[in-house]
Amino acid sequence: MQNFEFHNPVKIIFGKKDELSKLATLVDKSQKVLLVYGGGSIFKNGVYDGVKSALVNHTVLEFGGIEPNPHFETAMKVVEIIKAEKVDFVLAIGGGSVIDAVKFIVSAALYEGTDAWDILAKGVEVKAALPFGAVLTLPATGSEMNSGSVITKAATEEKFAFMSVHSFPKFSFLLPDAAGSLPKKQVANGVVDAFVHVMEQYMNYPAGAPLNDRFAESILQTLIEEGPKVYAKPDDYEAMSNLMWSATMALNGLIGCGVPQDWATHMIGHELTAFHGIDHARTLAIVLPGLWTVLKEEKRAKLLQYGARVWGITEGTEEERVLAAIAKTEEFFQSLGLPTKLGDYGVTSITIDKIVTRFEQRQWKAIGDRGLVTPIVVRQTLEHQLA
Ligand code: NZQ
Numbered sequence: 001m002q003n004f005e006f007h008n009p010v011k012i013i014f015g016k017k018d019e020l021s022k023l024a025t026l027v028d029k030s031q032k033v034l035l036v037y038g039g040g041s042i043f044k045n046g047v048y049d050g051v052k053s054a055l056v057n058h059t060v061l062e063f064g065g066i067e068p069n070p071h072f073e074t075a076m077k078v079v080e081i082i083k084a085e086k087v088d089f090v091l092a093i094g095g096g097s098v099i100d101a102v103k104f105i106v107s108a109a110l111y112e113g114t115d116a117w118d119i120l121a122k123g124v125e126v127k128a129a130l131p132f133g134a135v136l137t138l139p140a141t142g143s144e145m146n147s148g149s150v151i152t153k154a155a156t157e158e159k160f161a162f163m164s165v166h167s168f169p170k171f172s173f174l175l176p177d178a179a180g181s182l183p184k185k186q187v188a189n190g191v192v193d194a195f196v197h198v199m200e201q202y203m204n205y206p207a208g209a210p211l212n213d214r215f216a217e218s219i220l221q222t223l224i225e226e227g228p229k230v231y232a233k234p235d236d237y238e239a240m241s242n243l244m245w246s247a248t249m250a251l252n253g254l255i256g257c258g259v260p261q262d263w264a265t266h267m268i269g270h271e272l273t274a275f276h277g278i279d280h281a282r283t284l285a286i287v288l289p290g291l292w293t294v295l296k297e298e299k300r301a302k303l304l305q306y307g308a309r310v311w312g313i314t315e316g317t318e319e320e321r322v323l324a325a326i327a328k329t330e331e332f333f334q335s336l337g338l339p340t341k342l343g344d345y346g347v348t349s350i351t352i353d354k355i356v357t358r359f360e361q362r363q364w365k366a367i368g369d370r371g372l373v374t375p376i377v378v379r380q381t382l383e384h385q386l387a
């Protein structure tokens with residue numbers, strides 16, 4: 001097992017929407033609160049009303065309009081409001097996009113440099129941020145219990161992530177009943193995003209960490225069991241509860257302790273979102289099977305373990321079992337309505353050239369758990385998934 005440090009200070013309040021009444025005491029009354037949300041789903045699922053009535057004795061301002069794959073440009077508008085109104089506390093209400101946007105907003109609000117984009121594009125360290133909490137209505141990203149954030153600059157079609165010790169929510173409400181209003185497409189996206197988060201921390205070289213392997217495999221098995229139930233019926237409270245907790249556990253730092261991490265699938269996928277606006281999870285469903293196929297020799301040990309323990313693949317030669325594990329995974333994504341080929345989205349080899357050029361320009365020449373993902377591997381991966 002590798003050395004690691006693990007610190008996760010996020011208080012989780014899991015349950016039905018009436019738990020939101022606890023907001024009244026979680027946020028100090030002396031603090032001016034800004035609610036930040038997306039395009040309006042919170043008005044339809046009762047969450048907005050629950051938050052407003054809990055904070056009836058607080059001073060509350062609002063900003064609605066954070067878009068999926070949140071834009072730097074929109075976030076900076078919120079920063080101006082925070083500065084002008086002297087906001088003390090921000091509450092993110094929605095999915096990963098709103099929570100990610102708020103993580104960036106609270107950091108940019110106290111940023112002392114000239115251009116807060118440098119936090120994302122140049123990795124400038126965040127030294128301080130306003131406190132914030134989250135109300136999660138969409139199980140997928142794990143943003144509710146981690147310190148990561150992904151922001152897009154619309155003007156340049158660039159999508160970058162940052163992490164900071166100041167970017168953990170003070171608390172997060174996980175409300176499976178609020179997620180019952182999700183369209184099936186978003187449920188499917190959530191299952192696949194969480195699944196691939198596990199894989200980024202699991203499908204790597206063996207590191208003598210059997211406990212972590214089993215944590216990871218248990219989340220994968222739960223997603224395979226519960227995901228289709230929620231996809232069939234998003235308001236199945238028990239199934240949605242299990243999906244939501246699985247998605248949170250998939251990316252709150254726990255399963256990444258002591259093991260190598262990869263994230264190449266995400267880095268390639270982010271470029272497909274940046275150039276074509278394809279939903280985050282849908283990009284992962286395209287990239288992952290391609291990357292595993294190209295690196296199947298290097299990932300052989302873990303592909304065999306995964307195939308046997310998660311899918312029960314124990315018959316055949318090693319090569320047959322490896323290919324079966326990849327095929328099962330791709331079929332799982334497709335069974336949830338996620339296409340796995342670039343052609344399904346009208347993406348051609350022109351985009352592959354653009355992505356490979358970006359990787360070269362950014363000097364991303366050897367990413368992944370062992371630095372095996374070179375621009376050539378990126379090209380082979382995307383070409384494999386072309387049609
Ligand atoms: O904007 P509203 O009206 O709220 O609608 C949203 C949005 O259109 C809707 N929605 C959310 N909750 C709902 C609902 N609709 C009905 N009922 C509900 N209860 O769902 C749509 C998508 O929301 P979004 O927040 O964009 O989805 P998701 O949670 O999948 O977040 C995706 C973003 O997270 C980033 C991605 O790159 C992408 O930008 N990621 C963040 C990570 C992190 N912070 O750790 C890790 C991930 O790998 C990922 O990169």
Ligand code: ZN
Nearest residue numbers: 193197266280
């Ligand atoms: Zn993801």
